[in-house]
Each structure stands twice: as C-alpha cells, then as structure tokens.
Amino acid sequence: MRKLINAPADVVVDALRGLAAAHPSLRVDLENRIVVRGDAPRAGKVGLVSGGGSGHEPLHGGFVGYGMLDAAAPGEVFTSPVPDQILAATTAVSSGAGVLHIVKNYTGDVLNFRMAAELAEDEDIGVASVLVNDDVAVEDSTYTAGRRGTGATLFVEKIAGALAEEGGALDEVAAVAREVNERSRSFGVALSPCTVPAAGEPTFELGDDEIELGIGIHGEPGRERAKAATAIEIVDAALSAIDADMPLSGAEVLVLVNGMGGTPLIEQYVAYSAAADWLADHGAIVARTLVGPYVTSLEMAGCMVSVCRLTPELTRLWDAPVETPGLRWGR
C-alpha cells in the first residue's frame, strides 16, 4: 500500500486539519470531527447537515459553505459518523428554523442519523431527514436495504442548499430535496478497486481485462463483472440502466459524469463525450453539465453517471450562487 498519508489511523483527522488550514472560511472542530460554515448558525436560516464515511471527498466537507451545506460530519473512511458527531453538527447550525439531515441510504448512516435526530429533538431542535437513494444498480424492494445514495447527493445538497440560502422553510427545503432525489438516478462502473488505509488491501480483486458494473461508493463490489470495454460501451451500460428506470427521452436533464477518484479528467471528458452523444441520440436535452471527481471512492478508477430530470425551478436553484471548497460559481 503506497499512500500519501502519515499513519492509517490519522487519515481523517489529518485531512480535516488540512481542510481547515486551506479554507479559513470554514470552522473545523477536530474534537467533534465536524466541518461547519464559518458564519453558522445564520439567523432564520434552515441548517443543512450531511455526513457519512470519509473517502468520498469533496463530499461532504468540501460542500460546506454559502449556498450548500452548513455542516458536515465525516466518519472514519467508509464508516458512517457516530450520533454524537451528527448531533454536534446539528447543534452548531441550528438557528431555530430547523435542521435538515441529508442522509445517503446506507444502513449505518440511516441508523446513526436517526439516533442523532432523536437526541436533537430532546434539545428542541426540529429535524427533518431526507434519504438519498439514486443508485439504479441496486434492486429496490422492501426485502433489501434499498438503493444506495451516490452521485445525486451532490444535486440534493446543491439545490436544497440554494433554497435554504434564499430563506426557504424547513418543510420547503425538505420537499425540494426529496423532489431532486426522486428525479435523479445514478449508475457507477469501476475499473479498479480501492484500498481503505486502515485495511491495507484492496476491497476486491479485478483481473486485467475486467470491470465491475453497478458499484457503490465504498469499494464494495458491484452487481456483475464484465469484460473491459470502451468508454462508449461503459457509458451506454450506465445510461441504459438509468433510462430503463427513469425514461430520459424528452426530458431536460442535469448530467454529472463523476470520476471515482483514480480516473484522470481527460478520461472523464472522454466519458462525457459519449454521454452527450448517447443523450442526444435518445432524445434527452442536456441543460446543465458537471464533469469531475465530486463523489469519490478513494483511488478507485472508473466513473459514475448521474442524471436529474430538471424543472425550471430546479434549474434556477442549481444555477444559484454557491461558494464551497468543492463547488463554486456565481458569487
């Protein structure tokens, strides 16, 4: 294992120290392990809190700032944060207008956020929760943990963050977050596994000529293994899976071609080119685009395609100014 770290046990806290040093506009509480907007809590503003395992940077800490999250609670690598952390983040951003928890649908995240929300209610902080579950690779049934929260988390955090910044009430911000989630789908493909620093070994093995289809963002294996393919074929597999679940023909869409952490930007643009062609061929109108590593899985190679069917209001909120370490425009 060759990694640019000091010690496997210190990765999360060392990275938080770096985030704090590089971005003085953030308050990084190393004791509680939370990242908070420097000006939080803002009077009358709904607080947005998200969190989850580390290793997905810039998600979530890199999305704390104007127009997006008010706080993030990063857990150990690929391990959900603990209730105390989430409660500390919730308390830090609570101005009395309520706090929205944006939770990716993983059992650990769901349980720890639920416990934190109960603790917050004990302190008279109104909490609403929104579950993100956009990954079409997982069969959605009452007999499974359900679909995973992946790339669409960025859409939810950006768009709900914009409405909260404008002064939206807790129920309105929660409603738009749910709407974005319902209108979004993702599908990921891995070209290599990744190595959790504390484990020291790759989370799965892939042959030289193999790829893993339908991966999540925690280095867990996907639904099936396939022979290596071209970018056009990989993007076709991803967008076909999305289209089968949520027809894209005639829709105005926001598209994210997301690098998983180990795939260079040049290849992400190769993939985006294939995505743009595919969408045009299938009658979808690309209204907004984002290309880059935003929701990563350590150094995993591969990409995830996320699509959101926009409405004029969602487009307006997407375009609203944002200023965070990981995403910034219009301000």
Next chain:
Amino acid sequence: MNGAALADFVRRAAEVVTADADRLTRLDAAIGDGDHGLNLSRGFAAAVEALPEGAPPGKVLIAAGRAIVSKTGGASGPLYGTALRQAGKTMGDAEEVDAALLGAALRSALEAVQELGQAAEGDKTMVDALIPAVGAYQAALGRSESLAQCARAAAEGAEEGAEATVPMRARKGRASYLGERSTGHLDPGAASTVLVLHALAAVAAGEGS
C-alpha cells in the same frame, strides 16, 4: 454473574474481537466494505474504557453500550450498542444476574436489534446468529441447566446460526447490494456475534456456577 463478571465479559469480548479483527474484516471485504473488524475493535475498546467501577450488571452493560454507539460508527455501532444497552436495561438494578435474568436480557437484546435494524431471520445478518442463540439458551434454561451451561448453549447456537448464513442471499445491509453474489460467504455480523457470545460463555464458565 455480578457487575464485575459483566465487566469481565466486556473486556473479554474486546479481546476476542480485536484478536479476530483481521478475519472479520476479510469476511466483510468479501460482501461488504471491509471494515467490520476495525470498527468493532474500536467500539469495544471504547466500551472497556467506559466501564464503571463497582456498578451493578445492568449499569455496566448500559455504559458499555453507550460507548459503543458513540465510538463505533457504521451499522454495527448502533446495533451492538443498542443490544448491550437493552440487555442492561432488562437487568435493571439487580446486583446478581441469574440464568433466567440473563436469558431475558439476551432476548431483549435480540428484539432491540431486530427493531432497530428491521432484519428478519434469513436476511443474512447478526440476527441469524442471535435467534438460535436465544433459542438454545431458553431450551437449556428449560432443562434447568446452570447459567454457564445456558451461556455455552447460546454460543453454540450462535455458531450454528452463523454457519447457516453462508448459503443465504443478503437482504439487509451492504451485502444486499450484491444480490446473488452475496451467497457463499459467512456473514461478518453473525461471525462477530459468535465471538461476543463465546466471550460471555467463557466468563460464565469461569464463574463455575
């Protein structure tokens, strides 16, 4: 068992989980994300730190459970922590836990885990080790066996239950994302449940009751 014995159980569980952390992590890497051993050893280490001096059994388990919820993360933190807290609550203020009370505590731990995780028998989770453990414990209790024998039966029941998870297709937790590919692997949560119940049996046996 008194409070000191329950504290010994928590220490013993921390030891065996840490000793077997690599195996748990390997099991988890096969069908999850490869951190179960790491997380659980961190959680139980925190539980050992939090053990109160001279407290009755119930208070010992509640303190341990709280520390596990606070320090573990992942799904295993809330699940193991809640199991211990619920068992502790069932023990109430009793200074001495007899075979019947330990059985009731074990059953309440199972119910709390099922309530929180919404897992049923056959979903390929720790519940598949806990259900036969509770069953075996109650059967031994019905035969008027000693607390040590009941605890041993529970550990053996958990072991059989865990083995039975190998062919199962996961319906809960991260392994469920794999669908059919989750079959053929021992569930890591069931495996760690076996370790923890063996720790309980070992401490109970040491009591010679």
